[in-house]
Amino acid sequence: MKIIKGGICAAKGFFASATEANIKYKDRTDMAMIFSKVPAISAGTYTTNLVKAAPVLWDRKITDSETYVNAIVINSGIANACTKDEGMEYCKMSAKKAADKLGVGESSTLLASTGVIGMQLPIDRICAGIESLSNSLEQSERAANEAAKAIMTTDTVSKEIAVEFEISGKPVKMGAMCKGSGMIHPNMCTMLGFITTDVNISKELLLKALRDDVVDTFNMISVDGDTSTNDSLIILANGLADNEKIVNENSEEYKIFKHNLNFVTTALSKMIAGDGEGATALFEVVVKGAKTKEAARTLAKSVVTSSLTKAAIFGHDANWGRILCALGYSGEKFDPDNMELYFESENGRILIYKDGVSVGFDEKEATKILSAKEVRAVVDLNMGDFDATAWGCDLTFDYIKINADYRS
Template identity: 60%
Template sequence: MVKIIDGGVTAANGFAAASTHAGIKKNSTKDDMAFIFSKVGCVTAGTFTLNKVFAAPVKWDKARVYSEDLARAVVINSGVANACTGKEGDDACLMEAEAISEALSVPVNSCLVASTGVIGAQLPMTEICNGIKAMAPSLEETREAANKAAVAIMTTDTKPKEVAVEVELSGKKVTIGGMCKGAGMIHPNMATMLCFITTDAAIDKKLLQEATSAIVDDSFNMISVDGDTSTNDTVLVLANGLANNEKIVSKNEDYKNFYEGLSYVLTELSKKIAGDGEGATCLFECQLKNAKTKQDAKILAKSVITSNLTKAAIFGHDANWGRILCALGYSGAEFDPEKVDIFFESAAGKLQIVKDGVATDYSEVEATKILSQNPVVAICDVKDGEYDATAWGCDLTFDYVKINADYRS
């Protein structure tokens, strides 16, 4: 059973956080660097962007996560992505890790780094290294420290994104907490997002990676804001074992319970990103029911939430179901359009608008009332099998264009 608690990256035993204003962003006084530290070594797992153009921190972290046994720290900066920066960008990652190592007396290869912001700019290493020195002595295992770290990694996000839960494993309380950032350039495989999960669970590294990869495929790879995939996308999971549960080394009941907790955290963080899409006014969810295969279900659900015409209709509170049926039709997945049922649902109620591919005699007034809430759910039942999938996006608004027209200025 998953128990939801108030927390972020410091919720689990042994994790501390810090943040600082290093001066990376022009004309900003907001904190722009964050630090996560575990007092003991952590087994790690990670997933990363599939964009062939990937940032230097992605290269650094992949090498550490997949090849090193343990990690101790993560430093994150906003403002500059350290992407498309050549050898100088790679050297910057090493310099960061060396600065972390010196500040905390931990091995260089146990230090992870992440960046988000403008592509093509070099990291200001004087500011970065000074920021690391400033944060190291102020690391705290407090709720406030976690929240400040979540704020520091924001770019065009309008709010910090944190989730934490407790699960019971072999009679021990285990905590899983995390934070993420992301609002634009959000699309499956993955998105312009950074996500950091900390847990005091004791778990085998290979099983942690397997669980993380599978859950990311059903969470972060099922969200979209604008169809763009970034260069820096990273999910890192750190497990330090301080809950003293019996170490998970097989897919037993403890593994299932841990998986459920991690799935909740990653899915909720995914929804927070989709709902905070640049300029968005609501989270838009598509529940695809009864597809022939799991892959078909995922393809169909994602096709609906990535349709710009559908997203614009959601913004206008317009029950333009034809756009949804059209998006299902060009998805590439197999289904019979004459069997499809479509419903809209929100806090204002649930309404069937299509039955067997044809409009019902629904009330436009009632539909508008339902579509005026946040979140809005479209339920599409293709009645062709037994597989379901859910995807998350947001409405498409005037403000999305405004935000991205002057992102660098």
Template identity: 55%
Template structure:
């Protein structure tokens, strides 16, 4: 697998993209992006589990019944959530305008939004923006970067990645872009991810692969424990690489699957590294559980805990908070079989062994936790299953950013 660090959604063959400012945001920053495939592509989506779903999510859940799509329209600065009939009318008008500009059917278009909840979407601005953006779409790296920046809200940096693999003698590429910095606690914040590929794969298999991938990537990250009304992961596979259709349980499929998971995991980690106000990237690895589900619950509980996050921000090895988070995770385990280790580039410190505390040097622990990247290892010693989750610390800046979000 070749990693194309400067790649994005236009790296695969047959995709165009771009971004523009249509006036949704108070600033003059770009706030509208489009991704378009030259041909209809097998499409899979995963959307928020929040009962309160934004109008674009309702639209996508409806039109995905035909799993071939050709375009995505994304706006930032307004979530179009909790906006009633007007919100749904805005989505319908957006799809119709994009279809008219691109020469498609309205059901060929997916819609995504991110921003403030409960504010009526200024749809006329979006319709004018689509009209202006359509002719500007391109397949250059610059076009990809512009689009990746247009979907951001409180994010401080764009999040893109692309990879290339060889399948049946054909070069197959996968590219992606994502946004997310706060309200990140997906269970498939706002967390949006758009992945393109020129691989040929049937919708049912793509859907299965995305569901499997989401469980151990986006569903294993948390910035603040909030699940958005707008979370969505979208994958479009247009088949223009010319490979034979991928079949499950074959070497070619395994090659593609590894690359596919890598792209989504990379985007998920980039979201965490850009967590609102975050100063630390935290990886929690749980090993030795009886079931995979228990391992996931334990790891996710630790990285979601506000008390763990604040302790890490303060570089305080208050390991009792980790044990507390493990205890209320809902997983089945014996606390007397738990071992706990904190580590970083500065060193490693064992805090707990078989449920018993280990004396440690506080200054050494602070040195370990002073690094940007922190690893927390939890060993349960009851089975062979494992899981990894990613999170960040919780700082004063997180409160400042979210206290001023609408101003």
């Protein structure tokens, strides 16, 4: 496997575009389109929030069916959530506009929105945006970059990646982009994510791979503990790599596909966590030596979502008691007198706690380690063979500033 350029357009047959539709933002692009020149199979995972945005309901019906997909239309600025019948009608109108312009079926267009909850979409601007997007589709690195920028809200950087690997002697490519910065919490995290690949695979295995993967990637990140109404992760596979179709979950080809999918989603997950609103550092929590995989996940997420721990990371303070506290209220059983806690980063590694007590570490050395852009807490429970990793960020003054006046 190698990382390549091209983002969402890296795989054969995929195009993208972006446009300024003035949905909410007046000085930047705010709509994007992804298009496959041949019908693609799709799979999706969506928010666990009981309150689901109109595009989530629209997309889930399509990705859960045997319907092929050609296009995804995304807007930023307004979420089209809590908009009831009018919001669903606007989904239908948007899909029809895309279908007419692209010459595809109405049900082959997926939709995604992100932004302020409770506002109705300016459907005239949406439709004008779709027309512009349809007329400017390109298969290029530039188009992919622009699409990734257009779906941002409070993100400080665009997020994209592409890889190339081999299946059945054929080169296969996978590209992806996502957005997410605030209202991020596991199961799923708050984000919009899109993956395109030219692999030839059955719909059943595409869905299985995606759902199995998010458990250890997007479901393991948190910024602020809020689960959105709009979370969507969608993958399209158009088969143009012309590899022998993957239909056996026990095959080496399927394992290769899953490995590369995991690489892509892990990279995107870390991008989102590291770009948390106001964040100055990516905070990674690794739990090792747990009795079960689920226990390791629960413990890691408990630490990464702890506001007090996140504040300590912002202050470069090795306040290990907060981590022990978060582990202790996770609901999982472990022996605090038979575990170890380390902090590490590019600046070094230091043992903080062992067998029930602090080891008397050097505070200045710990502060130096915690001053890096990416810091890690490693918890070794010494109880079993399972591990899990969660990602988050520090909690800063700027998080309050950003969210206090988000609507304005």
